[in-house]
Amino acid sequence: MSEEILDEGIVKRIEGDKAFVTLMENDTCEDCGAKILCAPNEKGERGVLAKNEAGATTGQKVIVTESRDLLLKLSLMQYGLPLLGFLLGIFALYFSDISVAGIADEVVYFVGGLVGLALTSALSWKWAALASQNEDNYFEISKIYSNGSKTHEKVG
Amino acid sequence: MKLFLIFISAAIVNNFVLSYFLGICPFVGVSKKVSSAVSMGMAVTFVMTITAAVTWLIYHLILVPFNVVILEYVSFILVIASLVQLVEMFIRKISKPLYDTLGIYLPLITTNCAILGLALFAVLREYGFIESIVYGIGAGVGFTLALVIMAGIREELELANVPKHFQGAGITMIVAGSLALAFMGFAGLISI
Numbered sequence: 617m618s619e620e621i622l623d624e625g626i627v628k629r630i631e632g633d634k635a636f637v638t639l640m641e642n643d644t645c646e647d648c649g650a651k652i653l654c655a656p657n658e659k660g661e662r663g664v665l666a667k668n669e670a671g672a673t674t675g676q677k678v679i680v681t682e683s684r685d686l687l688l689k690l691s692l693m694q695y696g697l698p699l700l701g702f703l704l705g706i707f708a709l710y711f712s713d714i715s716v717a718g719i720a721d722e723v724v725y726f727v728g729g730l731v732g733l734a735l736t737s738a739l740s741w742k743w744a745a746l747a748s749q750n751e752d753n754y755f756e757i758s759k760i761y762s763n764g765s766k767t768h769e770k771v772g
Numbered sequence: 773m774k775l776f777l778i779f780i781s782a783a784i785v786n787n788f789v790l791s792y793f794l795g796i797c798p799f800v801g802v803s804k805k806v807s808s809a810v811s812m813g814m815a816v817t818f819v820m821t822i823t824a825a826v827t828w829l830i831y832h833l834i835l836v837p838f839n840v841v842i843l844e845y846v847s848f849i850l851v852i853a854s855l856v857q858l859v860e861m862f863i864r865k866i867s868k869p870l871y872d873t874l875g876i877y878l879p880l881i882t883t884n885c886a887i888l889g890l891a892l893f894a895v896l897r898e899y900g901f902i903e904s905i906v907y908g909i910g911a912g913v914g915f916t917l918a919l920v921i922m923a924g925i926r927e928e929l930e931l932a933n934v935p936k937h938f939q940g941a942g943i944t945m946i947v948a949g950s951l952a953l954a955f956m957g958f959a960g961l962i963s964i
Binding site: 688706720726 | 807810811814815817818821822825826828829832833862863901902905909
């Protein structure tokens with residue numbers, strides 16, 4: 617799959633062969649009541665660490681793209697598989713009509729779901745570790761702008 | 773059959789985003805790309821399903837027996853916030869790429885009224901435990917569907933010649949309104 621534009625941003629600092637890029641607020645963020653919470657890292661910066669093969673320097677405006685389209689696979693790994701485990705755990709007990717004396721059936725089903733969730737989470741953990749072995753970075757800087765005009769585009 | 777109808781009702785007929793207008797913030801904010809939309813949809817479906825199960829247990833096994841139903845909102849909000857925090861910690865620990873991409877949007881799930889709406893609607897409609905879970909999955913699938921359709925259209929709009937004054941938020945709102953109109957065509961198809 618081809619590279620897709622993630623967002624525009626400003627290079628905040630260079631960290632070796634990578635650059636920390638703070639993402640610019642787009643128009644859809646303007647009226648969002650939760651935008652104040654959009655600060656993921658410890659320093660409160662809304663940004664990503666991206667490969668800097670294009671050679672961007674601090675303060676430059678750049679376009680950040682996904683270096684590989686792993687997002688769907690990772691999402692399936694982290695959400696789809698555990699959710700499937702949770703549902704399987706619940707429905708396996710529900711259809712097998714198992715009940716424990718003194719405990720509500722729903723609690724038993726829920727515990728079954730949690731067991732399924734834990735098992736599949738462990739599985740997805742291993743899978744993610746294997747998948748990310750060769751994934752140093754997920755994002756890369758593909759274009760550099762200076763004063764609003766394009767000055768450099770990464771080839772290849 | 774009832775479970776199937778609950779699922780279809782939550783996913784399409786009474787779509788949380790396009791019929792109830794809940795969860796509009798992530799609907800607009802995370803619908804620029806189809807891949808991000810699917811990921812966000814999966815995250816919301818996961819949280820919704822777990823929330824449906826946990827809130828059902830809390831309501832029927834704690835709040836009702838102890839006659840403290842008045843604490844319904846507080847306890848549900850607490851459950852949702854805790855769940856999202858757990859998911860966020862889990863993702864940060866095991867998958868940095870996913871956290872880098874979705875991490876900035878996870879707080880949107882905490883403040884997503886669709887999740888709280890799901891918990892409250894499930895109680896209001898007096899669903900059983902399994903019905904609540906199916907309702908949660910259906911609502912999550914419906915949310916994902918709305919997000920993906922919107923993202924698909926917005927990706928195409930990147931190539932379209934949109935008049936200057938409609939660009940950005942303007943055309944996004946027009947598309948969202950048109951989608952809502954289309955989904956309103958399903959209204960009344962299933963009443964569950």
